[in-house]
Amino acid sequence: MAGPILVVDDDLFFRQLATDLLSRRGHRVVAVENATLALEEVGRATFDLVLTDVVMPGVDGFSL
DSSP: OOOOEEEEOSOHHHHHHHHHHHHHTTOOEEEESSHHHHHHHHHHOOOSEEEEOSSOSSSOTTTO
16 A cells, blocks of 8 residues: 655645545545645654645745
C-alpha cells in the first residue's frame, strides 16, 4: 500500500482530479484548499508527498 499524499490546490476541479487519480493508484489522499489547512494537516500527520499548487491566494506553493 502506498503512503499518504497531501494535495493542496485552491481549484476544486484540480484538487478532485488529483485525488481521483492518486486514489486509483492506491494512495490515501488528504486534499485541502489552502496553505493554512495544509500546514494544519502536516502538523497532524506524516505524508510521503505533498503536491501543491504554485499559484494560490495568500501563501503560494513556493512559500509553503
